[in-house]
Amino acid sequence: MNKNYYAVLMAGGVGSRFWPVSTSSNPKQFHDMLGTGKTLIQKTFDRLNKFIPTENILILTNERYNDLVLEQLPKVKQDQVVLEPAMRNTAPCILYASLKIQKMNPNAVMIVAPSDHWIEDETAFEKDVITCFDKCEKENALCTLGIKPTFPNTGFGYIEFEKESDENLKKVSQFREKPDYETAKEFLAQGNFLWNAGIFMWSVETIVEAFKKYQPSQYELFGKGISSYNTEDERAFIQENYAKAENISIDYAILEQSKSIYTLPATFDWNDLGTWGALYDKLDKDEEENAVVNAKVLLENAKGNMIRSPKGKIVVVDGLEDYIIVDKEEVLLIYPKDKQQDIKKVLNQVKDKFGDQFA
Template sequence: MNKNYYAILMAGGVGSRFWPVSTAEYPKQFHDMLGTGETLIQKTFSRLSQIIPKENILILTNESYNDIVLEQLPSVKPEQVILEPAMRNTAPCILYASLKIKKQNPDALILVAPSDHWIEDEMQFAANLKQSFNYCETQDTLMTLGILPTFPNTGYGYIEYDKLDSRLIKKVVQFREKPDYKTAQKFIQSRNFLWNAGIFIWSATSILKAFESFQPEMYAHFLNGFDAYNTPDEKAFIAENYPLAENISIDYAILEKAQNVFVLSATFDWNDLGTWGSLYDKLDKDEANNAIVNATVYLENATHNIIRTEGKKLVVIDGLRDYIIVDKENVLFIYPKSKEQDIKKIVGKLSL
């Protein structure tokens, strides 16, 4: 196993669209959303550890999730968990983690990946990742893995690449925000757009060079703590300085400005598991196309629903189609799948 391979596993999100299972206290990456016996972060860590040494996988998360991470990933040492004292989006945390890795290994090649995505063909994932690492080892490149669109999805960002580029790894023209349906249709028809999966690969040298060029203030701010990183002094420096960093995503901070961004069209199946509907798509269904997790059910005239309970609770349903039915502790949630994008608003109104 290549000791220069590292991963930054992003595990700080709340996943509010999966309420009431996912909450601020215990978000979706720490739940067994697929009913497989493993939580999403456990599945992701297992997948990465087939390619990347376990000790080189850093978990980037909020301070309040430290104990959960260590409980669910017993092979991870406390120093591998990078704790954010404040939420500042993805750019500051990636810069911080990259500086830590650079200090430990100047030749490091880094994968940045979400902890809560679903990837089925792990062999193809490994092949794509190694291909990307090999490319970034010799090129000053910021790489991303794009997903070939299967329909005009309005819930994903898109990556536009150079249509005339005949290489397998193609130059990115621009990143596009989540489109409306007509725009998404045009993207699909253009045949040079990929879904943005938020999976990035680069050398520590290349990403830090990019931060120095495009975010000089942020770079200088975190570089001030370089001597403290990976020492007992790190915690105090981060506690004082991290909350002062700008709240900005890696896309806005770096990727939309850099000219050396390239994309590889992934050859594995992928789903970001961002909503109940996306989870429904990946679960096994009964003869009436109901997806059932942990529940015992008696169904009449009920089709295309996702039904989830705790402890094999008996659920009796008659006359529902395309609904989300979730029973968790003191919450019973019954909501149309067609309105799932509004769940985040409901959580906000309920002050949860």
């Protein structure tokens, strides 16, 4: 395996649209959402570990998930778990992890990847990442994997690339915010737009230089800690300084400003598993289009439902169509699939009425 290859797994999110399974104390990346026998973070770690040395994979997460990470990823040592003491979006934690890696290996190239995505063809994923790594080793490029859109999705940001790009890797002209439906249809019609999957590759040298140039105050804040990184003094420095960082995403902080960004249209199937409906799309269905995880079911006049329960629980459904039915200890959710984007709102109502322990 190439000793210069590194990965940063982003595992700090709460995944509130997967409530009640995903809660702030045990988010979706630590659950076996697909019923495969492995949690999403375990699947992501294994996928990267095929071509990135075990010790070169860092897990970026919130302090409260430290024990979950170590429990679910037994190959990972404590010093590979990079803990955020405060929620400050993606730019500060990526800079922090990049400076740690640069200190370990100035020649490193790295991938930043979410820990909760579904990717079936792992060989194609590896090939795409290495294509980007090769470019990043040769030049000061920031690379991203773009997903060919299959429908006008309004829930993703888009990457617009230059139409003249003959190469596999296409020059990015701009990143576009989540569009409305009509705009999304225009993007698809134009043909030079990809979904932004939030999977990035660059050399540590290039990303650190980009922070120096475009986010000098962020760089100055984290740069002061370089002597402490990867030593026993690191924790104290981060505890004292992390919360001072500006709350900003890597997209706004760096990618929208940089002139040397390339995108590779991914050759693998991808799903961000952002909602119960996205999970439903990926699961096998019965002849009535019901998707079932863990439950033993008796179904009558039931069509198009997403049903999940604790393992082996018997669930009887009669007369429901296109519903999300999720049973978890103290919470039972029975909710129309077409209102799945409102689950975040429902979660807040449950918190207000019954308390934070269910959220």
